[in-house]
Amino acid sequence: ARSYNITLLPGDGIGPEVVAVAKDVLSLAGSLEGVELRFQEKLMGGSALDATGVPLPDETLAAARDSDAVLLGAIGGYKWDNNEKHLKPETGLLQLRAGLRVFANLRPASVLPQLVDASTLKKEVAEGVDIMVVRELTGGIYFGKPRGFGTNDNGEETGFNTEVYSASEIDRIARVAFEVARKRRGKLCSVDKANVLEASMLWRRRVTALASEFPDIELSHMYVDNAAMQLVRNPKQFDTIVTNNIFGDILSDEASMITGSIGMLPSASVGESGPGLFEPIHGSAPDIAGQDKANPLATILSAAMLLRYGLGEENAAKRIEAAVTETLDQGFRTGDIYSPGTTLVGCKRMGEEVLKTV
Amino acid sequence: ARSYNITLLPGDGIGPEVVAVAKDVLSLAGSLEGVELRFQEKLMGGSALDATGVPLPDETLAAARDSDAVLLGAIGGYKWDNNEKHLKPETGLLQLRAGLRVFANLRPASVLPQLVDASTLKKEVAEGVDIMVVRELTGGIYFGKPRGFGTNDNGEETGFNTEVYSASEIDRIARVAFEVARKRRGKLCSVDKANVLEASMLWRRRVTALASEFPDIELSHMYVDNAAMQLVRNPKQFDTIVTNNIFGDILSDEASMITGSIGMLPSASVGESGPGLFEPIHGSAPDIAGQDKANPLATILSAAMLLRYGLGEENAAKRIEAAVTETLDQGFRTGDIYSPGTTLVGCKRMGEEVLKTV
Ligand SMILES: CC(C)[C@H](C(=O)O)[C@@H](O)C(=O)O
Ligand SMILES: CC(C)[C@H](C(=O)O)[C@@H](O)C(=O)O
Numbered sequence: 001a002r003s004y005n006i007t008l009l010p011g012d013g014i015g016p017e018v019v020a021v022a023k024d025v026l027s028l029a030g031s032l033e034g035v036e037l038r039f040q041e042k043l044m045g046g047s048a049l050d051a052t053g054v055p056l057p058d059e060t061l062a063a064a065r066d067s068d069a070v071l072l073g074a075i076g077g078y079k080w081d082n083n084e085k086h087l088k089p090e091t092g093l094l095q096l097r098a099g100l101r102v103f104a105n106l107r108p109a110s111v112l113p114q115l116v117d118a119s120t121l122k123k124e125v126a127e128g129v130d131i132m133v134v135r136e137l138t139g140g141i142y143f144g145k146p147r148g149f150g151t152n153d154n155g156e157e158t159g160f161n162t163e164v165y166s167a168s169e170i171d172r173i174a175r176v177a178f179e180v181a182r183k184r185r186g187k188l189c190s191v192d193k194a195n196v197l198e199a200s201m202l203w204r205r206r207v208t209a210l211a212s213e214f215p216d217i218e219l220s221h222m223y224v225d226n227a228a229m230q231l232v233r234n235p236k237q238f239d240t241i242v243t244n245n246i247f248g249d250i251l252s253d254e255a256s257m258i259t260g261s262i263g264m265l266p267s268a269s270v271g272e273s274g275p276g277l278f279e280p281i282h283g284s285a286p287d288i289a290g291q292d293k294a295n296p297l298a299t300i301l302s303a304a305m306l307l308r309y310g311l312g313e314e315n316a317a318k319r320i321e322a323a324v325t326e327t328l329d330q331g332f333r334t335g336d337i338y339s340p341g342t343t344l345v346g347c348k349r350m351g352e353e354v355l356k357t358v
Numbered sequence: 359a360r361s362y363n364i365t366l367l368p369g370d371g372i373g374p375e376v377v378a379v380a381k382d383v384l385s386l387a388g389s390l391e392g393v394e395l396r397f398q399e400k401l402m403g404g405s406a407l408d409a410t411g412v413p414l415p416d417e418t419l420a421a422a423r424d425s426d427a428v429l430l431g432a433i434g435g436y437k438w439d440n441n442e443k444h445l446k447p448e449t450g451l452l453q454l455r456a457g458l459r460v461f462a463n464l465r466p467a468s469v470l471p472q473l474v475d476a477s478t479l480k481k482e483v484a485e486g487v488d489i490m491v492v493r494e495l496t497g498g499i500y501f502g503k504p505r506g507f508g509t510n511d512n513g514e515e516t517g518f519n520t521e522v523y524s525a526s527e528i529d530r531i532a533r534v535a536f537e538v539a540r541k542r543r544g545k546l547c548s549v550d551k552a553n554v555l556e557a558s559m560l561w562r563r564r565v566t567a568l569a570s571e572f573p574d575i576e577l578s579h580m581y582v583d584n585a586a587m588q589l590v591r592n593p594k595q596f597d598t599i600v601t602n603n604i605f606g607d608i609l610s611d612e613a614s615m616i617t618g619s620i621g622m623l624p625s626a627s628v629g630e631s632g633p634g635l636f637e638p639i640h641g642s643a644p645d646i647a648g649q650d651k652a653n654p655l656a657t658i659l660s661a662a663m664l665l666r667y668g669l670g671e672e673n674a675a676k677r678i679e680a681a682v683t684e685t686l687d688q689g690f691r692t693g694d695i696y697s698p699g700t701t702l703v704g705c706k707r708m709g710e711e712v713l714k715t716v
Contacts, residue, residue, distance in 0.1 A: 085559070088553060090553045094554070120479050120483045120590055120591060120592070121478050121479055121480070121590075122478055122479070122480055125478045141499075141521060141555065142554055147555075148556050149556055149560065152524050154524070154526075156524045156525045156526055157524065157525045157560065158522055158523065158524045158525070158560070159522070159523055159555075159556040159557040159558070159559055159560030159561065160520060160522040160523075160556060160557055161520070161521045161555045161556055161557050162518060162519070162520055162521075163499060163518060163519045163520075163521060164517070164518040164519075165516065165517055165518075166510050166512070166514045166515065167514045167515045167516070168512075168514055193604070195446060195448045196448065196500055197499065197500075197505075197517075197519045198505050198506050198507055198517040198518060198519055199517040199518055199519050200517070201443070201517055202507065202515065202516070202517030224608055225607045225608050225610075225611040226611065228586065228609070228611050228612040228615075229611045229612060229614065229615035229620075231612075232478055232479075232590065232612060232616055233615050234478070246551070247608075249551075249583045250582055250586045250605075250608060251586070252583075253583040253584065253586050253587045254586040254587060254589075254590060256587065257586075257587035257588075257590040257591050258590055262587070
């Protein structure tokens, strides 16, 4: 039997609850497809800060690197919000992304027919939306140097960051995006601010040049301000979007909210080789942590992405996705996606229902 | 009688049509309030490129600087899209903003009761939205140095920009935003990415420190990715938003689209002293240029902002705003905001109807 090592990083807030449920679903789907999954759990985020003094212990990064894929719950919480930068849970996440070199973040945003009413957009606008945002994740202004605080000519304090991309950083993320578009509807929209920023001009130039390798893909370009508008005006115009780290942070969250159900949305972060990082897009929701109210479906769907993009186990991935669809069809809903006429369940029960249909 | 000099920059595409209409409305509203307005027209954008070889001729900037306020139509078009950076119409606009030192861009996004159906958001979500985005306009990554193209350690080409803010740049835009919030509903939300960027950490620190001078204002902070979501989820939660140049570019356009009628939205850009710059937020719409189809209301409402924020002529400003409301109540609509049961009119006719009610 094929066997893989998975590192689980439950993290903070609702992270542990949703990861526990997703782990059971992963195990079962794997074993039904002849795949053995071995799990190890490590500290990350605020819980790592409390236990070890740093948000990403060396041991966690080493274990993650040595495994075949990493499943993360969520990190952060009020408790650590005012920490200095190097002691923030978020800093641990950025270190993990950099440490695993997972430069390509895949963020699907699809409106499920069962949940179309959850969107704040009119039904005819939201219905059928199915977008994949491919966000560059280990470059740009998040990591660019120089950065920090300084003093300007007037003796005043300044804060500064550098947005920088190299040709190969752009090429490799664009290549991933072209491939993703090829498996979808064949349309790729590259988003930048090339009318103002040099970093975006190079971005547009490289993406345009690569297009000749993908003659079957219809490539378009859009400025980021326009993209933010078009996602609201007519999200159905988009298939695959590729963009830089900061624009991807903003636009992938905007696209998620257009679906109306961010408790449902998974993500995958992958590199050229080595383990990928899979996590729900929602946060740690400290308000409802430990109350068995969290929606585990985003983490369960992240586990499906782990099987598909992390391990190449397409059948097990499909099994999980089909189980989630069936569970929704049966009317089970956690509080965040509840509507009258459906059955309100907690985190554990939702997991049990998915397990039954896996 | 009070008298003022206004520089008109019709620009490209539909710019000349909408500015011509707005000029007549300005003149009439002024004279009814005992204000004499003198106009001079100058070249800007693509039309300036064609005539003089640069997007912002010195003569235009000098004239703008010497006047009491500047009304701009729109700039840009396919024809100049592939120009080198220093020969792009957009570059002229950035030079004009910098040259006039208009660091505060005020971008209202209100859903008018007459046009609530134009929004792609559900009626109950869109109804009553009334947001003012205060965008920093002459700093940050748009102007930061160093910028350009380089070579990294691997000999690869790079493109780079610098996001930088000084304490005083943050303080002055925050002050404008606190004052704006005071004249509105007293709520200010500062948007940044202080969990990742040093420039944002300084931003948050300075805005927080200034809050003690405005104890009557309720200040909150939000990360930009969350703000992009919240604008879709529940735009009514926002009153005044203050943010940097690039985040403001993205979020003000997103907020605009939430109203569903970007042909209606004006903007004002003001500095510490000297003339302000007033312009509709829509583009030059080359597709419909010269066909008398453009909606002049955004430019007419920009003229109202010119009277209020540029000249301090509140009565004349109110007169124009009331006239626009009445014209909409009478059912007149240009193509972009037309719905069955209303009266479809062209750009000129819409101007005439507004003139009748001024
Ligand atoms: C927590 C934060 C650093 C992170 C980011 O900005 O990348 C988050 O918003 C995300 O999108 O995963
Ligand atoms: C045309 C462009 C340079 C400009 C900007 O990004 O500022 C525009 O998008 C705007 O918002 O006025």
